[in-house]
Amino acid sequence: MAHEPRVSDELGRRLKAYEGRTAAVSAAGKDPVNAPMIRHWCEAMGDTNPAYTGPDAIAPPTMLQAWTMGGLSGHTARSSAYDELLTLLDESGCTSVVATDCEQEYARPLRPGDEITFDAVIESVSDRKTTKLGTGYFVTTRMDLHVGPDLVGTHRFRILKYAPAHRREGPPREEPEREKPPRPRPVVNRDNAGFWEGVRERRLLIQRCTGCSTLRHPWLPGCATCGHPGWDTVEASGTGQVHSYVVMHHPPFPAFDPPYAVALIELTEGVRMISNVIGVPYEEVRIGMPVRLEFKAYDEELVLPVFRAEEERVAVGGGSRAAR
Incomplete structure (x- = not known):
């Protein structure tokens, strides 16, 4: 019924x-x-x-x-x-x-x-x-x-x-500073569970088709090149460059501090993935910028792969200069 x-x-x-x-x-x-x-x-x-x-x-x-x-x-x-x-x-x-x-x-x-x-x-x-x-x-x-x-x-x-969640009815009033909400968790399913297991171990794993050896990311249940369902993994070297990027200004989410850059990273192995670029202000992120993999712990449970710019900005006497 x-x-x-x-x-x-x-x-x-x-x-x-x-x-x-x-x-x-x-x-x-x-x-x-x-x-x-x-x-x-x-x-x-x-x-x-x-x-x-x-x-x-x-x-x-x-x-x-x-x-x-x-x-x-x-x-x-x-x-x-x-x-x-x-x-x-x-x-x-x-x-x-x-x-x-x-x-x-x-x-x-x-x-x-x-x-x-x-x-x-x-x-x-x-x-x-x-x-x-x-x-x-x-x-x-x-x-x-x-x-x-x-x-x-x-x-x-x-x-x-x-x-x-932080919104209250009635006139605004002074409230104690609240702890920043936790960052949203990635959706883990049977197709990408191996990738996130690697991240927890501080390893960036790329799927490889056992039929034609094509590398792929994001993880998929089968090869888009030859259709073969079998796969294994290779560990990324951790180097790459910014292929494209956007700067997020709006809408603001409680766990994030806009503006910030979201980049499409092309790894040396040839696959691309979306992540954040750290080590430089968002306005200095550029297409072609060389980056290197790091793993950032956002809290006791969440670790994500991010990419540090190979050329960071450091303050020198009130200005800044590039540092490798």
């Missing part, structure tokens, strides 16, 4: 009314599936799978959402329901948002020339949840993508809209 989800508060009841409402109808991708975007994606991801090049190329399946993005101008087919839902949450004090996860299902490969249309629906709104970030609601949207009448894939995207 099916049971209705238990809703614990009046706001929750109002939010639940949005389940099943349309977020977009017959919206069209701004560009057909095309080779330049596929090439940019593969270069950014370091994906050399030959299936994504040549006259019979297909698009990487994980690009599914890329073909639906509306850019700064958005999509004219977007409905008001999703905006209404977010406004209701904002007005209730749930003014912060963090993306939590996404799920994708693939019905058939996409090829250059395919023109995407999609429909989106607000699939679910959770009961009120209390997390380390604060109290709020998980909102899941489902997007179905079509080429002509054919379903080609489904994309589910989930966010948490929450009231920050």
Whole structure:
């Protein structure tokens, strides 16, 4: 016998009314599936799978959402329901948002020339949840993508809209300085558990296909080059360079101190990974900057790989100079 989800508060009841409402109808991708975007994606991801090049190329399946993005101008087919839902949450004090996860299902490969249309629906709104970030609601949207009448894939995207834990009602008042919240923990699953075990041992392990010897990161259950499921690992030398980076200014999260640089590091072994660059101010991070691996303990439980700039800035008589 099916049971209705238990809703614990009046706001929750109002939010639940949005389940099943349309977020977009017959919206069209701004560009057909095309080779330049596929090439940019593969270069950014370091994906050399030959299936994504040549006259019979297909698009990487994980690009599914890329073909639906509306850019700064958005999509004219977007409905008001999703905006209404977010406004209701904002007005209730749930003014912060963090993306939590996404799920994708693939019905058939996409090829250059395919023109995407999609429909989106607000699939679910959770009961009120209390997390380390604060109290709020998980909102899941489902997007179905079509080429002509054919379903080609489904994309589910989930966010948490929450009231920050440190926020209090009423007039501001002086409070004692609070201890900084713990840094969020990485998601460990059966596919990447070996990587995090290596990190705990202060070793950066790279997956290697036992079929064709291709190195890969992030860790995957099978080889994207030859499809072989077998793998072993090699330990990274720890050297590399900044391939690309962004500086995060907003939104601020309680466990972080913006602005800070988030970099895509290209290791000497050829694979790339996202991490932080330490040893220089964020404004001095540059593409091509040589870096070296370190392991940083953020608390008694969490250790993460970070990369120290080979050229650090040190103060000299009120100025600074490069030090190797």
